[in-house]
């Protein structure tokens with residue numbers, strides 16, 4: 001019987017992934033900042049332990065891992081899913097907010113991996129699945145800091161994958177597109193509300209706002225299920241594939257990023273994001 005530990009399992013992709021693993025008989029350590037907020041469905045699985053883990057608090061990382069090992073005899077897979085989006089014009093975002101974004105999306109994931117590696121090394125095996133974003137491959141306006149954090153997560157994951165491969169431990173990256181049936185946009189909206197408005201950007205913000213509203217309405221309605229399935233596949237398919245991009249909405253722009261020339265990609269994205277410059 002295998003065991004997965006998931007961060008940020010109180011809602012969204014994390015909760016869906018926890019249920020996905022639990023339903024096929026895995027032991028699940030579903031971690032979250034406030035276990036009393038665990039969705040009712042999580043409580044109905046005897047093979048699922050909901051426990052506290054705040055990726056900004058290394059003590060809770062250590063104790064959640066220890067609790068999982070004690071309860072289930074070991075941990076085979078770690079899913080670094082906890083994260084949020086800091087959206088807004090760079091100049092209007094405070095230095096503190098930028099540090100907090102990296103603290104959760106990047107340093108939090110690194111601390112979880114640092115804490116699990118001795119256990120994985122002692123077993124000679126292990127799997128790490130890091131949840132990035134389409135914004136981990138593409139720099140989106142109004143999301144430059146979020147993109148920077150997910151680019152950092154991806155660069156670290158890719159480099160790390162070679163180091164860990166040499167000792168039998170795998171690293172995977174999952175890149176979801178937009179999903180509306182999670183708490184992501186709610187938290188993003190709350191973060192945006194704390195920013196300094198700067199009048200000079202107002203026309204740009206209006207056009208980007210209209211563009212993003214259109215993109216939001218074309219978000220893949222099955223994104224949550226697709227992302228949960230992709231995380232499960234990444235963890236279990238036995239392949240050496242690094243990246244998984246499961247939602248349809250970002251495929252055209254990801255393909256342009258990865259399969260066309262730098263100039264063709266630049267022309268396409270200028271046309272989308274700053275039409276006057278294209």
Ligand code: NAP
Nearest residue numbers: 008010011012013033054055082083133178179182183184
């Ligand atoms: P969500 O419903 O808001 O879930 C995010 C989870 O991260 C929540 O459980 C949240 O816990 C947790 N979290 C936040 N800060 C944390 C911390 N310091 N320590 C531990 N947990 C923390 O959003 P989601 O859409 O499922 O997002 C999950 C992941 O997918 C994130 O990494 C996000 O960047 C990525 N993603 C989302 C989208 C999208 O459009 N939804 C697209 C691409 C990538 P609390 O409940 O305690 O806040």
